[in-house]
Amino acid sequence: EAGVTQSPTHLIKTRGQQATLRCSPISGHTSVYWYQQALGLGLQFLLWYDEGEERNRGNFPPRFSGRQFPNYSSELNVNALELEDSALYLCATPRGLAALSTQYFGPGTRLTVL
Amino acid sequence: AQTVTQSQPEMSVQEAETVTLSCTYDTSESDYYLFWYKQPPSRQMILVIRQEAYKQQNATENRFSVNFQKAAKSFSLKISDSQLGDAAMYFCAYRSAEGAQKLVFGQGTRLTINP
Numbered sequence: 315e316a317g318v319t320q321s322p323t324h325l326i327k328t329r330g331q332q333a334t335l336r337c338s339p340i341s342g343h344t345s346v347y348w349y350q351q352a353l354g355l356g357l358q359f360l361l362w363y364d365e366g367e368e369r370n371r372g373n374f375p376p377r378f379s380g381r382q383f384p385n386y387s388s389e390l391n392v393n394a395l396e397l398e399d400s401a402l403y404l405c406a407t408p409r410g411l412a413a414l415s416t417q418y419f420g421p422g423t424r425l426t427v428l
Numbered sequence: 429a430q431t432v433t434q435s436q437p438e439m440s441v442q443e444a445e446t447v448t449l450s451c452t453y454d455t456s457e458s459d460y461y462l463f464w465y466k467q468p469p470s471r472q473m474i475l476v477i478r479q480e481a482y483k484q485q486n487a488t489e490n491r492f493s494v495n496f497q498k499a500a501k502s503f504s505l506k507i508s509d510s511q512l513g514d515a516a517m518y519f520c521a522y523r524s525a526e527g528a529q530k531l532v533f534g535q536g537t538r539l540t541i542n543p
Binding site: 347349355356357358359362369370372402404406408415416417418419421422424 | 461471472473474478527529530532533534
């Protein structure tokens with residue numbers, strides 16, 4: 315069983331541009347969580363998708379958005395990039411029965427905004 | 429809202445010795461889950477151990493064990509027989525049993541293993 319995959323590994327953009335990050339959950343699992351890990355900080359919850367719908371979002375501005383596709387892969391879009399958006403973006407898939415589940419993480423995408 | 433606090437930004441231990449990483453959390457919920465994740469230089473987040481709040485017995489996974497004190501809202505991680513491969517950032521995380529079930533993380537503790 316393949317784990318959570320993310321692409322690209324690294325992404326370099328300039329201020330004002332848009333970034334698109336991708337995540338594929340563990341096969342057969344429908345939920346994807348996105349987290350941001352800015353330099354020197356812990357992980358902050360960004361977005362939760364399940365069954366193709368956005369279910370919850372963290373305290374981030376609307377220029378952070380995304381979607382989930384019928385195959386349950388997900389995209390995270392960051393518009394009008396700012397320098398402080400530079401961070402490691404991680405996605406995770408829960409495994410196990412819903413209330414008992416544990417989240418397993420992908421390798422992350424390192425976004426650098428110049 | 430729930431919060432997680434790791435008061436030790438950095439810890440170091442000699443190889444083969446035991447080290448304990450501290451974590452406290454704040455919640456008004458009675459049913460929840462607690463986790464320790466490890467993040468080595470590769471940046472991959474790896475699950476170390478998890479604890480269900482309804483279980484009184486402390487979780488153990490080989491050399492890793494926790495001391496879960498629900499009343500004190502404390503969740504420490506003990507690493508026995510420390511190995512060089514244990515060097516990493518360690519994050520304590522909280523998850524509600526209901527709702528969005530997002531993870532709430534502490535700020536992390538950087539663990540160094542001295543040979």
